[in-house]
Amino acid sequence: MAEPVVRIENVTLDFGQGAPALRNVSGLVEGGITGLVGPDGAGKTTLIRLMTGLLLPDEGRLSVLGFDTRSEAAAVQAAIGYMPQRFGLYEDLSVAENLDLYADLRGLPPAERAEVFERLLSFTDLKRFTGRLAGRLSGGMKQKLGLACALLTKPRLLLLDEPSVGVDPVSRRDLWAMVKELAGEGIGVLWSTAYLDEAEACDRVLLLNAGELLFSGPPGDLTQQVDGRVFRLTGVGQGRRAVLAEVLGGRGIVDGVIQGETIRLVVAGGAEEKDAAITEARSRAGEGAEVRPTPPRFEDAFIDMLGGGPGGRSQLAEASPMRAAGGDEAVIEARGLTKRFGDFTAADDISFSIPRGQIFGLLGPNGAGKSTTFKMLCGLLKPTSGEGRVAGFDLRRKSAEARNQLGYMAQKFSLYGDLSVDQNLAFFAGAYGLGGARRHERTALMKEVFALSPHAGMSAKDLPLGLKQRLALACAVMHDPAALFLDEPTSGVDPVTRREFWTHINGLVEKGVTVLVTTHFMDEAEYCDRIALIYRGRAIALGSPDELRASVASPERPDPTMEDAFIALIERSRLAEAA
Amino acid sequence: MWWTRLKALIVKELLALLRDPKARLILVGPPLVQLLVFSYAATLDVTNIDLVVLDRDAGAASRELVQRLEGAPDFRSVVPVAGEAALAAAIDRQEAIAAISIGPTFSRDIAAGVPAKVQVILDGRRSNASQIVAGYISRIVQGLGAEIAVSGGRAPPPVDVVARNWFNPNLIYQWFMVPNLVASIALLIGLIVTALSIARERELGTFDQLMVSPLRTHEILIGKVIPPMLVGSVHLTLYVLAAVLVFGIPLRGSLGLLYGSALFYLLSVAGLGLFISALAATQQQAILGAFLLLVPATLLSGFATPIENMPEWLQPVTIVNPLRYFLIIVRGVFLKDLPVAEIAAQTLPLALIAAATLTAAAWLFRRRLE
Numbered sequence: 001m002a003e004p005v006v007r008i009e010n011v012t013l014d015f016g017q018g019a020p021a022l023r024n025v026s027g028l029v030e031g032g033i034t035g036l037v038g039p040d041g042a043g044k045t046t047l048i049r050l051m052t053g054l055l056l057p058d059e060g061r062l063s064v065l066g067f068d069t070r071s072e073a074a075a076v077q078a079a080i081g082y083m084p085q086r087f088g089l090y091e092d093l094s095v096a097e098n099l100d101l102y103a104d105l106r107g108l109p110p111a112e113r114a115e116v117f118e119r120l121l122s123f124t125d126l127k128r129f130t131g132r133l134a135g136r137l138s139g140g141m142k143q144k145l146g147l148a149c150a151l152l153t154k155p156r157l158l159l160l161d162e163p164s165v166g167v168d169p170v171s172r173r174d175l176w177a178m179v180k181e182l183a184g185e186g187i188g189v190l191w192s193t194a195y196l197d198e199a200e201a202c203d204r205v206l207l208l209n210a211g212e213l214l215f216s217g218p219p220g221d222l223t224q225q226v227d228g229r230v231f232r233l234t235g236v237g238q239g240r241r242a243v244l245a246e247v248l249g250g251r252g253i254v255d256g257v258i259q260g261e262t263i264r265l266v267v268a269g270g271a272e273e274k275d276a277a278i279t280e281a282r283s284r285a286g287e288g289a290e291v292r293p294t295p296p297r298f299e300d301a302f303i304d305m306l307g308g309g310p311g312g313r314s315q316l317a318e319a320s321p322m323r324a325a326g327g328d329e330a331v332i333e334a335r336g337l338t339k340r341f342g343d344f345t346a347a348d349d350i351s352f353s354i355p356r357g358q359i360f361g362l363l364g365p366n367g368a369g370k371s372t373t374f375k376m377l378c379g380l381l382k383p384t385s386g387e388g389r390v391a392g393f394d395l396r397r398k399s400a401e402a403r404n405q406l407g408y409m410a411q412k413f414s415l416y417g418d419l420s421v422d423q424n425l426a427f428f429a430g431a432y433g434l435g436g437a438r439r440h441e442r443t444a445l446m447k448e449v450f451a452l453s454p455h456a457g458m459s460a461k462d463l464p465l466g467l468k469q470r471l472a473l474a475c476a477v478m479h480d481p482a483a484l485f486l487d488e489p490t491s492g493v494d495p496v497t498r499r500e501f502w503t504h505i506n507g508l509v510e511k512g513v514t515v516l517v518t519t520h521f522m523d524e525a526e527y528c529d530r531i532a533l534i535y536r537g538r539a540i541a542l543g544s545p546d547e548l549r550a551s552v553a554s555p556e557r558p559d560p561t562m563e564d565a566f567i568a569l570i571e572r573s574r575l576a577e578a579a
Numbered sequence: 580m581w582w583t584r585l586k587a588l589i590v591k592e593l594l595a596l597l598r599d600p601k602a603r604l605i606l607v608g609p610p611l612v613q614l615l616v617f618s619y620a621a622t623l624d625v626t627n628i629d630l631v632v633l634d635r636d637a638g639a640a641s642r643e644l645v646q647r648l649e650g651a652p653d654f655r656s657v658v659p660v661a662g663e664a665a666l667a668a669a670i671d672r673q674e675a676i677a678a679i680s681i682g683p684t685f686s687r688d689i690a691a692g693v694p695a696k697v698q699v700i701l702d703g704r705r706s707n708a709s710q711i712v713a714g715y716i717s718r719i720v721q722g723l724g725a726e727i728a729v730s731g732g733r734a735p736p737p738v739d740v741v742a743r744n745w746f747n748p749n750l751i752y753q754w755f756m757v758p759n760l761v762a763s764i765a766l767l768i769g770l771i772v773t774a775l776s777i778a779r780e781r782e783l784g785t786f787d788q789l790m791v792s793p794l795r796t797h798e799i800l801i802g803k804v805i806p807p808m809l810v811g812s813v814h815l816t817l818y819v820l821a822a823v824l825v826f827g828i829p830l831r832g833s834l835g836l837l838y839g840s841a842l843f844y845l846l847s848v849a850g851l852g853l854f855i856s857a858l859a860a861t862q863q864q865a866i867l868g869a870f871l872l873l874v875p876a877t878l879l880s881g882f883a884t885p886i887e888n889m890p891e892w893l894q895p896v897t898i899v900n901p902l903r904y905f906l907i908i909v910r911g912v913f914l915k916d917l918p919v920a921e922i923a924a925q926t927l928p929l930a931l932i933a934a935a936t937l938t939a940a941a942w943l944f945r946r947r948l949e
Binding site for chain 1: 580581583584586587588590591594595598599602783784785786787788789790791792793794795
């Protein structure tokens with residue numbers, strides 16, 4: 001057998017803060033595309049930097065293309081191409097100037113440049129943009145340019161650190177196609193990602209979680225472990241959130257998530273156990289529910305491996321009062337929201353309304369206007385025209401009243417890192433005007449529900465990611481808001497924490513809380529009752545996840561995924577615009 | 580209700596400041612360094628003077644002069660040199676700041692009652708220090724001349740100037756400098772703490788979180804202004820205590836008036852800081868902005884050099900500088916009992932500056948939201 005591209009032997013690295021970044025990791029990277037898969041903070045970037053020889057392990061060794069990273073780092077670096085997470089593009093230089101600069105840095109002889117640039121520019125489809133400043137490129141084009149720069153000297157191994165972050169599904173497909181082509185030319189590719197669905201497209205996978213290697217091998221081998229144990233529960237429609245909570249309480253249920261109007265279930269292994277679990281699930285789901293087997297996904301197996309999801313009970317929701325159905329009035333409403341920056345229209349006449357107790361998703365590529373719309377609806381941005389209303393209050397005229405009714409959670413858990421858990425809770429309680437007994441009662445509840453008491457004195461910045469997420473949610477719902485605004489709440493978060501988060505959200509929605517969520521994460525889209533697809537500042541499609549999927553179904557693709565729907569709808573809009 | 584919100588914000592601001600190790604360093608480091616450097620090292624007094632003497636006379640009078648020079652406390656060394664060349668070399672190599680050349684007829688002229696001459700050569704490269712040294716030397720020479728006149732039975736010089744320094748009789752440098760520092764430390768700390776506060780939240784992403792809470796814009800501004808003012812007054816107090824207890828500087832005026840005017844001074848400083856903070860996108864920009872303001876504000880305040888010495892076109896610029904007014908108040912309260920009317924006259928511009936900067940900051944702050 002040929003020497004593997006990368007050999008990792010018993011590698012441990014401890015940065016001295018909390019748990020070690022990597023613990024006794026051993027594995028191989030072979031030819032083709034290897035996926036380095038794991039949630040944020042799993043140790044992916046650390047492992048890649050170890051492979052480049054920029055970091056050295058405390059224990060163990062790595063050899064890359066036969067060179068030891070400790071003693072022959074220069075040889076390693078000459079033979080690889082490395083694209084860090086935030087690729088070092090010079091935003092004030094044009095595409096061509098960036099290429100020139102990296103050609104200088106990598107010592108590419110001037111005589112060869114014209115030919116290499118020509119090849120890479122047509123490969124990445126950036127030829128039309130050579131004069132454009134790198135800072136003006138979209139997320140996907142930036143990654144393509146980064147890839148071109150990493151490919152200048154024809155590496156034998158290409159290390160890509162989360163190339164698909166901040167890239168919309170269309171560009172993501174392009175990137176994948178390009179990487180497959182490279183792998184076909186015999187270049188070894190390591191693709192790191194927090195998106196578990198990307199793992200399935202790789203030839204081999206290294207699955208990292210909390211610094212430990214959980215699995216190494218072809219993704220099919222892992223998925224196989226849950227073969228025959230994955231089911232879809234249909235016919236649960238409107239009550240699916242309650243049904244999910246109910247079903248997850250049953251014996252033998254490993255995992256359950258909402259997928260549009262259905263529920264995806266993973267049950268425990270063993271023939272008898274399996275049948276019992278399905279029977280119980282069906283009876284818990286109530287009348288009209290049907291259970292059908294469905295092909296397993298990588299994430300199903302990952303959750304199974306971690307010992308299952310967090311269960312379906314939300315103490316938070318149980319402790320929350322049922323919100324009275326206040327008539328038919330929408331809780332969140334956008335009426336012709338428009339925002340112009342100079343002559344650029346970021347959001348163009350966007351209207352929708354979200355009734356009480358629904359989850360509404362704003363979906364769209366980066367820069368399409370979903371953040372602008374979101375910000376106008378929570379009062380962070382003043383619309384150029386149109387109006388936003390929350391709980392019946394006009395955000396412009398009654399902004400303080402409206403803001404009292406909304407809870408907000410940003411992507412990067414905007415907590416005060418230097419303040420302790422208790423101090424963060426106290427601040428948000430105060431900021432929302434909670435005083436006296438009410439303040440005491442709510443903070444105590446939050447600490448109990450989210451199990452924060454053992455960490456009460458810890459600085460928020462030192463909390464593990466999962467606890468940070470809990471604290472951020474606690475701060476957002478402390479004042480029992482009628483509407484929750486979530487900005488990409490779980491991107492990069494590990495699947496168990498993500499399920500825990502959505503269990504709380506689902507529970508709150510059942511109690512009548514209304515949720516607006518932005519995401520470009522297809523899994524989060526599945527939780528929504530309705531979705532508005534925002535593209536080039538306009539809402540190009542509006543409907544339930546199942547409706548959106550159905551709208552793009554074709555004889556060739558009878559059961560499209562959410563991502564397929566996303567891409568097809570955007571293509572359709574592009575064609576319509578061109579016509 | 581509004582008080583609950585505001586209190587939460589103020590407590591949070593103070594905690595964020597005190598729990599962040601970097602912020603703690605800013606609160607302790609620069610004030611300590613400033614106190615030590617300005618009150619001990621950056622002295623404007625000229626001491627430890629090195630002198631060379633070319634004595635071509637070697638008579639009784641010239642020996643007496645050299646001895647008096649040697650005896651003066653500010654002169655570290657008085658080195659005899661052999662000739663013009665050696666004298667020039669000593670100045671040239673900066674071994675001495677001044678050289679005294681005594682002519683061959685010095686003692687004889689004095690004995691004869693004829694005006695005697697001494698040449699003093701100074702190093703013009705160090706213009707300020709040279710002038711002061713020239714003053715010292717001429718005082719010694721004049722003293723010698725007067726005594727010789729008296730002992731010789733001749734009339735003393737017709738005019739005898741006697742200088743008395745009021746308020747600071749011994750012209751102790753620290754009596755001048757430490758009250759200045761009381762004013763400048765409040766500027767330094769107040770400006771940096773306020774400038775960083777919003778920029779830090781922008782950088783961390785907590786700013787949006789703040790903006791979607793029911794806290795109103797003016798509450799946020801008040802909540803951002805009060806903590807730096809509290810911190811600034813703590814520093815001011817520590818410096819006042821150091822001035823009185825460590826440096827033994829008399830506090831002749833009213834502390835109450837000092838704090839009363841300090842309130843307006845700190846408000847105007849916080850307004851400036853908030854203005855920077857509303858402009859800056861990152862903490863780095865905020866720090867740079869604060870220093871960009873700090874240096875000219877110190878130089879154009881009368882801190883080290885009197886405003887009257889500045890060119891006339893530059894003097895009006897100092898009108899908008901809060902440090903200028905508060906310096907007068909602090910110095911006045913310390914060294915003389917500055918009357919209430921004068922303090923009020925200096926506090927009024929501070930109040931106007933505070934009103935202007937806070938309004939501008941609030942306007943900019945709101946504008947950035949759109």
